[in-house]
Amino acid sequence: MARLILVLGDQLSPSLSALNDIGPDDVIVMAEVADETSYVPHHPKKIAFVLTAMRKFADYLRGQGHRVAYTKLDDPDNAGSITGELLRRAEEHGTSTVVATEPGEWRLIAALNDLPLDVTILPDTRFIATHSEFEAWAEGRKELRMEWFYRDMRRKTGLLMDEGKPEGGKWNFDHDNRKAAPKDVTYYGPMEFSPDKDVMALVADRFGDNFGDLEPFWFATDAAQAQHHFERWLQDALPSFGDYQDAMLNENKFLYHSVIGLYINAGLLDALAVCRAVEAEYTAGRAPINAVEGFIRQIIGWREYMRGIYFLEGPDYMSRNVLGHTRDLPPFFWGAATKMNCIAKTVDQTKTDAYAHHIQRLMVTGNFALLAGIDPAHVHEWYLAVYADAYEWVEAPNVIGMSQYADGGIVGSKPYVSSGAYISRMSDYCKTCAYKVKDKTGEDACPFNLLYWDFLIRHRDRFSNNPRMGNMYRTWDRMKDDHKESVLQDAATWLARMEAGEVV
Ligand SMILES: Cc1cc2nc3c(=O)[nH]c(=O)nc-3n(C[C@H](O)[C@H](O)[C@H](O)COP(=O)(O)OP(=O)(O)OC[C@H]3O[C@@H](n4cnc5c(N)ncnc54)[C@H](O)[C@@H]3O)c2cc1C
Ligand code: SF4
Known part of the structure; x- marks a missing residue:
């Protein structure tokens, strides 16, 4: 009997577990549905990217001889949700058997499990660590620090390992990766590709009011294009990736970053293959260890x-708010004017x-939202909506x-805040x-x-005993009382002006 094989919009990989033992009678179900395009107001470029890549992947699967039942967003019979589409296809093909690869979102996993069909959810083998490996690693640890997990992943994959020892004599070269921004960036940014006209018209029509510019659209939308972009980045940018990883420039959006997160997350590039290609550049002497180790x-x-934490912590993770932050996201996160150039530049680039x-x-x-005490659930929805690589698991x-430190320190041992x-x-x-x-105080400060001091003082009870934050509190305690008063007063005034809708 035919089985329905579900392929989601971020599962566009020929190696997908659900496709592994597909038979000639099986029907691959792919659907562009309103539920997935609108549960947060996704950036139009992100929607166009996913829909175009899905359509191309469906063509690829048909070319491999598979039966594909594909539903476009504007198909009159579109049921509007993944589960609705599965029920419709089950009836159409006279089957009740569904095979899926685990979705990267609790919401969809629950929806599949609730279906009145015989659903098998297979592990997503595109990741390196299985859930049970991560759980075993986390078991009994007081702190789940990434560095220890990372070393296990190096051992597991053999990446940058030399007879059981880390290549270059150290596990981590992060210390070398904090150079200030260079004057001249020699990399000209990601490769640009043509959009699909039908998808562009559909997205403009349905999602034109969402935050974000649909045009010019330049993302790769199939595996070959993404690979082409990645190989050019390997050659032209990888050697400097490490040095300037933390730098930011007014006139350069990408510096030496790879801009492949969206391609890996959608399934157009394979994470391990990407790392092996990067390692090969080191072995061939074409890229330094700090760049290669930093990237891997x-x-x-x-x-x-991050994926391990998402699945370990469970569906309530998204509503955590240990710092009790309640402020709304200010309008400048959605493109309204602000005098803060760093925010304006970052939001503008996010929009384009x-x-x-x-x-x-x-x-x-992120730093601003945390310092200003914005509700982490709103911050989460914003990030999920506006970035092309954003899927809930990551x-x-x-x-x-x-x-946002809203999980109370599971991911970070201290909040990422800075002045x-x-x-x-x-x-x-x-x-x-x-x-x-x-300027530390005053109108122009x-x-x-x-907000940095305002945050630290607001949360003094929680953080003053944190060994990594003692210095900050000692610095504050050494300040003169009238200066401290001015800082806190100016912070309160500034926040009140922001709340009142002034351009701040
Ligand atoms: C507040 C916040 C939100 C983020 N949201 C997302 C998100 O929705 N989706 C997402 O993929 N990444 C997210 N990241 C991680 C990271 O910022 C992006 O992966 C990266 O900026 C993507 O750009 P790039 O491909 O040029 O990455 P590069 O800087 O070139 O790095 C290479 C690759 O490393 C991986 N990577 C790097 N850092 C992380 C990280 N912290 N977590 C997971 N993967 C990482 C990505 O696959 C990335 O493509 C977020 C980080 C922060 C601080
Ligand atoms: S002065 Fe402050 S607000 Fe302005 S760009 Fe620098 S950090 Fe941002």
């Missing part, structure tokens, strides 16, 4: 670790390209955990900002300087 750590370390690199996400928008631990000094050191944003990064 992001993928087999951070990416795998559905992309910002890690330090912009962590130390500009976005939520990065936002709720790493960036304007960090942004000034790692970027040229402050040079053209209306605020003065050197950088808001990050004010």
Whole structure:
């Protein structure tokens, strides 16, 4: 009897477990549905990327001789949800058997499990660590630090290993990867590809009001294009990736970043293959160890670790809020005017390209949201909506955990907060900002300087005994009382002006 084989929009990989033992009678079900395109207001470029890549993958599967039941978003019979589509196809093909690869979202896993059909959910073998491996690693540990997990992944994959020892004599070369932004960036950014006209018209029509520019659309939308882009990045940018990983520039959105997160997450590139190609550049002497180790750590370390945390912590993770933050997301996260140049640049780039690199996400928008006490659930929804690489399994631990400390320290041993000094050191944003990064109080003082102390004092009970934060509190305690008063007063005034809708 025919089985329905479900392929979701971020499962566009020929190696997908659900496709493994597909037979000639089986029907692959792929569906563009309203539920998935609108449960958060996704960036139009992200929607166009996923729909185009799905359509191309369906063509590829048909070319391999498979039967594909594909539903377009504007098909009149579209049931509007993945489960609705499975029920409709089950009836159409006279079957009740469904095979799926585990979705990267609790919401969809629950929906599949609730179906009145015989559903088998297979593990997603595109990841390096299985759920049970991560659980075994986490079992009994007081702290789930990424670094220890990462070393196990190095041992498991053999990446950058030399007879059981780490290549280059150290596990981690992060210390070398914090250079300030260079004047000249020699890499010209990601490769650009043509969009699909039908998808562009559909997305413009349905999602034109969402935050984000649909055009110009430039993402790769199939495996060959993504591979082409990646190989050019390997050659032209990888050697400098490590050095300038944390840098930010007014006039350069991508620096040496790979911009492959969206392709790996959708299934167009394979994570392990990407790491092996990067390692080969080191072995051939074409890229230094700090770049190669730094890159491989992001993928087999951070990416795998984030997924492990998402599945370990369970569906309630997205509603955690240990710091009790309740403020609404200010309108400048959606493109309204702000005098803070770092925020304006990061949000503008997010709007045009559905992309910002890690330090912009962590130390500009994330840092601001945490300092200002924004409700982490709103921050989570924003990140999930606006980035082309955002899927809940990877976005939520990065936002709720790493960036907002809303999980109480599972992902990070301390909150990622900084004053304007960090942004000034790692970027040229402050040079053209209306605020003065050197001012600690007063109308022109950088808001990050004010809010940094406001945050630390608000949460003194929780953080003053944290060994990694003692210095911060000692610095505060050494300040004169009238200066401390001015800082806190100016922070309160600034936040009140923001709440009142002033351009701040
Ligand atoms: C607040 C916040 C939200 C984030 N949301 C997402 C998200 O929704 N989806 C997502 O894929 N990444 C997310 N990240 C991680 C990281 O910022 C992006 O993976 C990266 O910016 C993608 O750009 P790139 O491909 O140019 O990455 P590069 O800087 O070139 O890094 C290479 C690859 O490493 C992986 N990687 C790097 N850091 C991480 C990380 N912390 N977690 C997981 N993978 C990582 C990605 O696959 C990335 O493509 C988030 C980080 C923060 C701080
Ligand atoms: S001065 Fe402050 S607000 Fe302005 S760009 Fe620098 S860090 Fe951002």
